[in-house]
Amino acid sequence: MRVLTWLLLRAGSAAFMLLLGSLVVFLLMHAVPGDAALAALGDQASPDAIADFRRLHHLDDPLAMQFLAWLRGALRGDLGTSISLAGGFSTASLIAGSLPNTLFIGAYALLLALAISITAGSIAASRHGRVEDVLATSGAIVTISMPDFWLGYVLVLLFSLELGWFPAYGFTRPGESFLGALHSGFLPALAIAVPMAGIFSRMLRATLLETFRRAYVTSARVMGFGRAFVFWHYVFRNALIPYVTAIGLQARYLLGGVVVVERVFGVPGIGSVMVDGAFARDISVVQGCAVVFLLIVILVNLLVDLLCGLLDPRTAA
Amino acid sequence: MQRGNRIECGISKLQRSARASFNNGKILSLPDPERLPMTLSRRTLLGGATLLTAEAGGLRPFAAMAQPGAAPLRAAMTGFTTINTLDPGKAAINPEFYIIWGVFNTLVKFDAKMNVVGDLAESWTNPDATTWEFKLRQGVHFHDGSELTAEDVVFTFQRIADEKFGSPVRRKMAPLVSVEAVDAHTVRMKTDKPFAPLLTYLTNTRTSTQIVCKKAVLAMGDEQYGRTPVGSGPWKLTEWRPNEKLSFAAHTEYFERGLPKAPALEVMLIRDDSSAINALAAGGLHFVNAVPYGDTERVKRMASVAFSSMPGLNARFAQFNIQRPPFDDVHFRRAVSMSINRQAFVQAVVFGQAVPSQGYIPQAISWAYDREPRPYAQYNPQAAKAELAKSRYGADVEVVVYGMPDAWWKRMSEVFVDMVNRTLGTKFRVEFMDSRTHFQRWMANDGQCWPNGWIALCDPDEYLFDCFHSTGWRNFSKYSNPQVDSLLEQARQELDREAKGGPLYMQAERLIAEDCPSVFLMNTYSNSAVLKRVTGFDHTPFDGFGAQLAPMTVG
Numbered sequence: 001m002r003v004l005t006w007l008l009l010r011a012g013s014a015a016f017m018l019l020l021g022s023l024v025v026f027l028l029m030h031a032v033p034g035d036a037a038l039a040a041l042g043d044q045a046s047p048d049a050i051a052d053f054r055r056l057h058h059l060d061d062p063l064a065m066q067f068l069a070w071l072r073g074a075l076r077g078d079l080g081t082s083i084s085l086a087g088g089f090s091t092a093s094l095i096a097g098s099l100p101n102t103l104f105i106g107a108y109a110l111l112l113a114l115a116i117s118i119t120a121g122s123i124a125a126s127r128h129g130r131v132e133d134v135l136a137t138s139g140a141i142v143t144i145s146m147p148d149f150w151l152g153y154v155l156v157l158l159f160s161l162e163l164g165w166f167p168a169y170g171f172t173r174p175g176e177s178f179l180g181a182l183h184s185g186f187l188p189a190l191a192i193a194v195p196m197a198g199i200f201s202r203m204l205r206a207t208l209l210e211t212f213r214r215a216y217v218t219s220a221r222v223m224g225f226g227r228a229f230v231f232w233h234y235v236f237r238n239a240l241i242p243y244v245t246a247i248g249l250q251a252r253y254l255l256g257g258v259v260v261v262e263r264v265f266g267v268p269g270i271g272s273v274m275v276d277g278a279f280a281r282d283i284s285v286v287q288g289c290a291v292v293f294l295l296i297v298i299l300v301n302l303l304v305d306l307l308c309g310l311l312d313p314r315t316a317a
Numbered sequence: 318m319q320r321g322n323r324i325e326c327g328i329s330k331l332q333r334s335a336r337a338s339f340n341n342g343k344i345l346s347l348p349d350p351e352r353l354p355m356t357l358s359r360r361t362l363l364g365g366a367t368l369l370t371a372e373a374g375g376l377r378p379f380a381a382m383a384q385p386g387a388a389p390l391r392a393a394m395t396g397f398t399t400i401n402t403l404d405p406g407k408a409a410i411n412p413e414f415y416i417i418w419g420v421f422n423t424l425v426k427f428d429a430k431m432n433v434v435g436d437l438a439e440s441w442t443n444p445d446a447t448t449w450e451f452k453l454r455q456g457v458h459f460h461d462g463s464e465l466t467a468e469d470v471v472f473t474f475q476r477i478a479d480e481k482f483g484s485p486v487r488r489k490m491a492p493l494v495s496v497e498a499v500d501a502h503t504v505r506m507k508t509d510k511p512f513a514p515l516l517t518y519l520t521n522t523r524t525s526t527q528i529v530c531k532k533a534v535l536a537m538g539d540e541q542y543g544r545t546p547v548g549s550g551p552w553k554l555t556e557w558r559p560n561e562k563l564s565f566a567a568h569t570e571y572f573e574r575g576l577p578k579a580p581a582l583e584v585m586l587i588r589d590d591s592s593a594i595n596a597l598a599a600g601g602l603h604f605v606n607a608v609p610y611g612d613t614e615r616v617k618r619m620a621s622v623a624f625s626s627m628p629g630l631n632a633r634f635a636q637f638n639i640q641r642p643p644f645d646d647v648h649f650r651r652a653v654s655m656s657i658n659r660q661a662f663v664q665a666v667v668f669g670q671a672v673p674s675q676g677y678i679p680q681a682i683s684w685a686y687d688r689e690p691r692p693y694a695q696y697n698p699q700a701a702k703a704e705l706a707k708s709r710y711g712a713d714v715e716v717v718v719y720g721m722p723d724a725w726w727k728r729m730s731e732v733f734v735d736m737v738n739r740t741l742g743t744k745f746r747v748e749f750m751d752s753r754t755h756f757q758r759w760m761a762n763d764g765q766c767w768p769n770g771w772i773a774l775c776d777p778d779e780y781l782f783d784c785f786h787s788t789g790w791r792n793f794s795k796y797s798n799p800q801v802d803s804l805l806e807q808a809r810q811e812l813d814r815e816a817k818g819g820p821l822y823m824q825a826e827r828l829i830a831e832d833c834p835s836v837f838l839m840n841t842y843s844n845s846a847v848l849k850r851v852t853g854f855d856h857t858p859f860d861g862f863g864a865q866l867a868p869m870t871v872g
Contacts (some may be wrong), residue, residue: 034753086559087401
């Protein structure tokens with residue numbers, strides 16, 4: 001019963017968040033100067049052409065009516081049709097064509113960042129104060145300070161133009177060829193992963209070092225367990241909790257924060273659709289993307305809450 | 318380069334196997350064009366070889382295809398990703414037309430020197446000053462196989478004129494009062510008054526007068542036609558991935574024999590122009606339609622790339638709000654105009670890749686381009702200060718210039734303001750806003766000064782009548798000079814354009830230059846880059862894009 005109430009509450013607040021979020025986005029899009037007619041007509045936007053465009057696309061209807069029309073459609077699963085970004089294409093099709101790419105590159109980058117940071121963080125912590133540690137920590141500082149688009153260009157220069165290992169531009173969708181996606185997605189994923197790995201490995205190193213100093217680690221060493229055994233069984237597992245939290249926080253950035261990298265490598269992602277949609281003042285596209293972002297964030301939060309509840313013995317009961 | 322060798326290996330290998338299978342009397346089945354790989358890397362090269370047979374819409378024995386260089390062409394459109402429609406009657410922005418030029422044909426077109434020559438029309442005559450008769454070419458087929466006749470032409474123009482359809486060029490084409498089919502291959506047009514720019518508005522540029530297929534439009538409806546256009550041009554659309562790329566197959570029944578040369582075409586929509594240059598350098602692209610001014614030196618140094626540059630069809634200027642202080646004073650406007658060292662300006666803003674200008678009409682429209690120096694559009698610090706002294710306003714007047722923050726546009730506003738301040742000791746400053754907001758404010762005449770530009774206008778009438786006639790729709794600041802108005806009206810009615818129309822436009826522009834409603838700054842270059850192993854590229858001042866790609870072959 002308590003679980004049911006909790007679920008209903010969560011669902012209710014999620015629905016409220018979605019409604020509020022889409023309303024805010026709708027009003028913001030109307031508050032910025034410039035409108036879809038100007039975007040679609042460009043410098044051919046004569047007053048007559050603008051008037052025709054606005055009439056054909058119901059842009060002169062009262063705001064409340066426009067929002068209600070959108071809401072009515074959204075409730076039936078129809079997110080509307082683009083008018084000034086990709087005229088005539090449904091918002092749903094634009095999202096369906098781009099969201100999987102973003103999720104793929106995000107997951108790819110996250111895996112690379114995990115692999116790099118676990119290796120670098122562990123080495124740095126276990127070789128505390130030695131050359132390896134200095135190299136890893138200064139490497140992390142450098143990677144954190146690098147802007148990701150700049151890193152993207154450097155990777156293109158090195159791995160595409162000099163070595164010819166990866167394509168300089170363009171992305172093969174995972175649905176067409178998974179290997180092709182792994183290959184063409186490697187550089188963009190790496191460009192996103194490297195600064196993230198810097199953050200993760202610093203985090204991991206710090207928590208590992210802190211755990212090393214714990215009394216139970218010392219007593220384990222005193223009891224005669226080997227260095228490696230103590231590291232894996234006593235230190236590493238305990239240090240993972242803050243590390244995982246940090247990953248959760250970064251995961252949200254992967255949704256929309258990587259537009260610049262998507263641009264450099266030509267990955268057709270949802271972030272680019274939303275940004276281009278905003279520039280084109282295509283309200284239904286921006287609204288649709290915003291709803292998808294909101295849904296994902298709500299789901300991720302729910303997942304994190306559930307996981308925390310399960311992991312923490314104090315709340316598990 | 319190694320990459321190139323690999324491609325050739327792949328091709329000849331495929332050709333051998335293809336010939337072998339043809340010799341066995343087999344007809345190769347055709348790959349789905351939707352599966353064309355997007356990137357050209359070592360891995361996809363092997364797959365890319367199958368593209369040789371990409372020929373959507375029908376089977377064809379390989380022998381016809383197995384000619385050297387029968388590889389798909391991959392081009393990039395940079396700076397834009399937005400395409401809202403491929404229906405010529407509805408299209409407005411450049412990227413839409415870049416594609417439309419390759420999918421459709423018009424009655425007439427420009428040659429490389431911007432002379433009007435026939436396209437769908439074999440010849441045309443003026444029985445009188447308001448009547449135009451076009452003789453259509455026979456045997457022109459649309460992508461659906463149907464034949465193009467005078468009925469399609471009539472339908473095209475009726476559609477544009479229909480208010481319910483809402484074409485952006487409805488008003489521009491309003492002088493055209495009737496279009497009728499005399500017979501299946503003759504079209505007669507009538508204008509209300511003699512209307513000289515008509516021919517320009519029938520060329521394959523940003524005109525919306527590309528001939529649509531009546532049968533297809535009626536069958537699928539306007540909305541759908543914009544997404545799955547049926548034209549008569551060299552390229553037949555096979556797939557459109559919004560915001561990403563468009564794929565085309567060659568139109569095998571195209572009326573110009575031997576065109577298009579490549580069996581298939583992919584156009585990538587690339588927002589970030591430097592990324593397009595990288596892809597070109599890596600061999601993943603064959604053609605990039607615009608090279609950013611900051612990248613030209615790098616592109617010129619690339620061994621595998623041919624760079625091409627020429628003054629384009631555009632005008633770059635700083636427009637004044639002549640209704641508000643201080644630019645309501647002609648002396649103040651002249652002072653500003655004469656304080657700009659245009660040669661240095663061009664160096665600083667686009668690294669020398671522009672012609673300093675003293676008018677709107679670009680030199681590519683040679684018959685209306687005036688070479689005579691215009692004093693108020695020349696750098697002259699002494700005279701500038703003298704004009705300032707004559708003005709009602711002093712150097713301390715407050716002026717905010719509205720600039721656009723993108724790429725070289727940002728430098729354009731900054732250098733402009735800096736040059737004026739240095740020469741006149743004024744306190745101009747720039748405020749940046751995104752280009753749409755900028756354009757909206759300019760249209761509403763909300764502000765004092767807007768460095769901006771017009772691109773892809775092809776007729777002097779668009780540069781002068783639209784921008785400076787008191788009724789011109791691009792005349793946002795309500796400039797009005799009865800003498801200019803009357804000259805422009807005369808020029809519009811003068812059908813002998815080169816001999817008589819040209820001097821009228823020059824005379825009008827000279828008067829405008831004296832009034833300085835706008836500071837004429839420069840006419841920027843159009844830059845293209847193409848791989849050296851690609852042949853058949855012909856650079857024109859008007860960007861032909863889709864049409865330009867038809868004679869290109871990947872070697």
